[in-house]
Amino acid sequence: MLTAARFTERYLLDPQVNADPYPYFNALREHRPVHWSGIHRAWLVTGYAQMAEALGHPALSADRVRPLMEAIPDSVLDDGARRAVGLLSHWMVFNDPPQHRRLRGVFQDQFSARAINRYAGLIAKATSSLLARRAAPGSSGDAVADVAKTLPSLVFARWLGVPPAHAPSFWYWNARVGDLVLGAAQEEREYRTSLQSLAKLYDYLAGLVRLRREQPQDDLISAVLAGGAIGDTVSEEEFVGMLSHLAFAGGETTSNLIANGLRALLTHPQQLAAVRENPKLLSGAVEEALRFDGPSKMSVRIAAEDLRLDGQDIRAGDRIFLVTAAANRDPRQFDAPDTFDVHRGRTSHLGFGYGIHFCIGAPLARLVAGSALGVLVRDHPDLRLLPSRHEWQLSLLNRSLKDLPVSY
Numbered sequence: 088m089l090t091a092a093r094f095t096e097r098y099l100l101d102p103q104v105n106a107d108p109y110p111y112f113n114a115l116r117e118h119r120p121v122h123w124s125g126i127h128r129a130w131l132v133t134g135y136a137q138m139a140e141a142l143g144h145p146a147l148s149a150d151r152v153r154p155l156m157e158a159i160p161d162s163v164l165d166d167g168a169r170r171a172v173g174l175l176s177h178w179m180v181f182n183d184p185p186q187h188r189r190l191r192g193v194f195q196d197q198f199s200a201r202a203i204n205r206y207a208g209l210i211a212k213a214t215s216s217l218l219a220r221r222a223a224p225g226s227s228g229d230a231v232a233d234v235a236k237t238l239p240s241l242v243f244a245r246w247l248g249v250p251p252a253h254a255p256s257f258w259y260w261n262a263r264v265g266d267l268v269l270g271a272a273q274e275e276r277e278y279r280t281s282l283q284s285l286a287k288l289y290d291y292l293a294g295l296v297r298l299r300r301e302q303p304q305d306d307l308i309s310a311v312l313a314g315g316a317i318g319d320t321v322s323e324e325e326f327v328g329m330l331s332h333l334a335f336a337g338g339e340t341t342s343n344l345i346a347n348g349l350r351a352l353l354t355h356p357q358q359l360a361a362v363r364e365n366p367k368l369l370s371g372a373v374e375e376a377l378r379f380d381g382p383s384k385m386s387v388r389i390a391a392e393d394l395r396l397d398g399q400d401i402r403a404g405d406r407i408f409l410v411t412a413a414a415n416r417d418p419r420q421f422d423a424p425d426t427f428d429v430h431r432g433r434t435s436h437l438g439f440g441y442g443i444h445f446c447i448g449a450p451l452a453r454l455v456a457g458s459a460l461g462v463l464v465r466d467h468p469d470l471r472l473l474p475s476r477h478e479w480q481l482s483l484l485n486r487s488l489k490d491l492p493v494s495y
Contacts, residue, residue, distance in 0.1 A: 094118035098126050099483055106479055108384065109425065112413035121397040129387075129406035130399070133413035135420040135437075137397045141409055142441040144396070147388040148183050149444060152176050154389070154406075155267070163278045171282040174289050175268070177328025180336070180444065183391075187443060190329055193316050194447060197307055203450040206246065207458075213241050214458040222495045224467055230491040234459055235346035239338045242455050247334060248299060248306030253291070260288040261335050268335070269484050285331070292334075293327045307333075333448065339485065341452040343382030344373070345459045346488045351376050352460070353472045353493070355427045362429055362464055369464070372429040373457050377415075377438025379427045384412040384486050386440070411437040412486065467495050 097104050097111055104111050112133055115122060120134025132141050141147055152175050159168065175181055179190045196202060221233040244254045263284035266272040272281045296308055296317075303309040308330065311317060317326045352359045352372060362368045388407045393400070401407065415436050416424040439446035446452070463470055473492040480487040 096124060096126055100481055102481070105481055106477075108412060109416060112410060113416060113425075115410075116413050116417060121399045123399070124408075127406075127408065129408050130396075130401055131408045131410055132396070133410045133417075134397070135414040135417035138409055138411065138414040138437060139441060141388070141396060141407065142437075142444065144394060145184075146390060146392045146394040147407060148391040149181055149187070149386075149388060150183060151181050151387055151389070154387075159278050159282075160275050163275055163282065167286060168279075168282045171285040171289075174285060174328050174331065177325045178332035179329060179447070180332065184443065189320060190325060191443075191447060193311055193314070193321050193326065193329070194333075196314070197310050198447045198450060200450045203454055206242070206451070207454060209245065210242055210455055210458045213245075214238060214462050217241065218459075218462050218466070222463070222467070224469065224495055227473060227492070227494045230349055230463075230493045231342075231346050231488055232490065234463070235342045235349070235488075235491070238345065238459050239341040239455055242451075243334060243337050243341075246307050246451070247330065248295060248304050248308050257288070257291065257334070258338070260284040260291070261338060264288060264331070264335050265339055269482050271480070271482060288331050288334070289327055292330045293323075296323065296327055296330070336446075337448045337451065339487075340382045340446070340448070341455050343485060343487045344376060344452055344456045346491055347380045347382060347486060348373060348376030348456060348460055349463065349493075350472075350477065350488065350491055351380055351427050352464070353470070358427055358429045359464065363468075366461070366465070368429045369457055369461050370453075371432045372460065373453055374433045374436065374438075375427060375429050375431055376456075378421070378431070378434060378436035379415070380486060381412060381415065381436075381438040382486055383438075383484055384482075385410040385484055386444075387484070408483075411440070463495075470495055 094114055115131060116133035120132065120137045122131045124131050132138050152172060155175065156172050159172070179187055182190060217238055218234065221237070222228060240254065240258050244257065249257050263281045266277060267281035267285065272278045299308045299312055303313065317323055352362065362372050386409045388409060390401050390403050390405045390407060392403045415438065418424050421434065439449040471494050473494055475492045477491065478489045480489060
């Protein structure tokens with residue numbers, strides 16, 4: 088491991104760092120757990136204790152709409168584009184208290200473990216059906232395209248009430264919104280496509296909300312409308328904005344969790360064997376995947392006022408990168424943190440965040456990922472990785488495989 092004296096800062100989107108960020112994160116955390124990066128013009132928080140303090144600090148703002156607006160080329164920023172970016176202001180993840188609490192409260196009951204477990208049978212059936220079609224034992228394929236991307240799309244579309252015929256357009260718009268929010272959009276054409284997709288996604292969901300007012304179904308939109316808060320504590324425009332956030336975040340996070348979790352199991356055969364021998368360890372495998380190589384690497388905050396963190400003076404307006412992937416491997420918090428161990432159980436990892444911004448969709452993501460991994464582990468005894476150099480999407484925020492070639 089690099090020592091503090093030999094530490095050299097690196098660009099986080101360097102392909103080598105992006106492919107395997109953990110050695111660099113470990114070196115950065117040991118060098119200084121709260122570090123000013125001249126390369127990124129941001130503070131990088133990598134220590135677990137420092138991360139927990141930062142995530143609960145009232146001076147750190149989650150509002151990223153203004154920085155997103157500033158990053159978009161002026162040539163793209165017409166009235167339609169400004170409207171599209173404004174829709175992001177309704178996303179819970181971009182709001183601070185008390186707005187965040189008000190928006191989140193609308194969905195609280197529908198995201199309880201009890202409410203989510205109502206879908207366990209549906210998810211199990213969808214998983215078995217999908218794998219029977221796309222992952223027959225003895226066949227070969229790409230586990231990302233076959234399972235990790237497809238299953239969450241099926242489940243979340245059904246949960247939101249999106250008709251199957253509309254799903255391809257719906258998920259295309261979500262993917263392009265992801266390009267904007269996750270920083271993949273760099274060129275004028277990409278920004279324009281993302282902003283148009285955000286507007287189309289919003290308009291589609293607005294129409295679906297109007298339809299569900301007239302024709303309620305057994306889905307999330309109908310259930311929230313029945314609660315009576317929409318139009319009272321939360322406007323319909325805010326509700327539609329939050330639905331676009333849930334669709335994007337839920338699909339992306341769960342897809343990455345399935346793919347990364349499967350890769351971790353297949354590259355650690357003793358741990359895979361332990362889960363096969365004792366299926367009760369499956370939930371531990373999901374939790375360990377969240378800690379060891381979770382679906383996201385970091386989140387971004389802005390200092391709303393001056394503050395001091397771990398002896399470092401952070402000024403109002405400074406950007407802070409909260410590198411949860413580094414904190415989840417802090418040896419001061421976890422024994423043998425670079426070891427994948429399904430016996431750890433549900434540790435105090437930060438894979439779903441912490442505090443008021445703890446991922447509201449965590450119960451559903453755990454259920455879908457557990458279902459996918461459970462069927463693959465149980466029904467595919469010869470499941471193995473095919474020789475391949477695993478490539479990762481280039482992203483500051485997400486930890487997302489491009490593909491995962493396997494023999495089922």
